[in-house]
Amino acid sequence: MSALPELEAPRNNNGTFMPNTLAHEVIExxxxxxxxxxxxxxxxxxxQIFRYLYYRTSDYHLAQDLTAEVFVRLLRHLPTYQHRHGLFRAWLFEIARNLVIDHYRRMHRHSYTDLSDDMVDQRPTPEHTTERRLNHEVLRQALRRLTQDQCDVIALRFLADMPIAEVAQVLNKSESAIKNLQLxxxxxxxxILSTRKISYD
Structure with missing residues (x-):
């Protein structure tokens, strides 16, 4: 077998490596x-898939099961995947997102309570301020209060470290719609966090 090409591993804001993309040869x-x-x-x-599913479900064992199913479906559908149709990671996260939706449909249970417009402060908030203040447990609880689309955008942008364009592909929305959902x-x-008066220290 020929040597496999190295993964492209861009740096996160904190300087650590997050391998978000792969050389196309690996997929082939x-x-x-x-x-x-x-x-x-x-x-x-x-x-990345497990982290996304854990924050979407707040259930460690369910996230494990769904992560395993993502890769079962990957094996099943990989032969028909065509790279020109989009980014591989976006395709994989779309599988994960659909599994979450299917799970809650089967369970007849909805994990999200929509916030009415009058509950949302329309003033722009610096993204880094929100990220810094959220710890893992608080984030899981807070995400459950968002709309499903808002939750997906926040999870994909800040937990999976996806750019706007890639999130738009996963959710099948325009980039402007993703930016609005993120805001x-x-x-x-x-x-939510201000109302609960949670300490983040």
Whole structure:
């Protein structure tokens, strides 16, 4: 087997590496049945997928099960994946998002309570301020108060570290719609956290 190309691993804002993208050759080798390439796909994306699903469900074991199902579906559909249709990671997160939606439909349970417009502070809030103030437990609780679209945008942007364009592909929305959802979602989070008077130290 020929040597596999290295992963492209851009830096996050905190200086750590987050392997968000893969050389196209790795995907092609995985499509051809190469087990080493499949391992690279799993090890690259499993932590991001699990984190996203955990914050979407607030259930550790359910997130594990859904993460496993994401990669089962990856194996099933990878042979027909066409790179020109979009970014691989966006395609994978779209599978994860659809699994969450399907799960709650089956359970007849909705985890989101929409915030009415008058509850949302319309003044822009610096993104870094919101990110800094949220710890993991508070974030899970607060996300459950957002609309489903707002929750998806916040989770994909700040937990999966996706750019606006990639989030737009996952959610099948325009970039301007994603920016608006992000703004309103961050404003809603600030409103929720301010109301609860939570300490973040």
């Amino acid at each position: 080798q995985a499509q051809a049945g190469d087990q080493e390439a499949m391992t690279i796909l799993y090890e690259t994306f499993q932590p 309103r979602g961050l404003a809603a989070l600030q409103q």
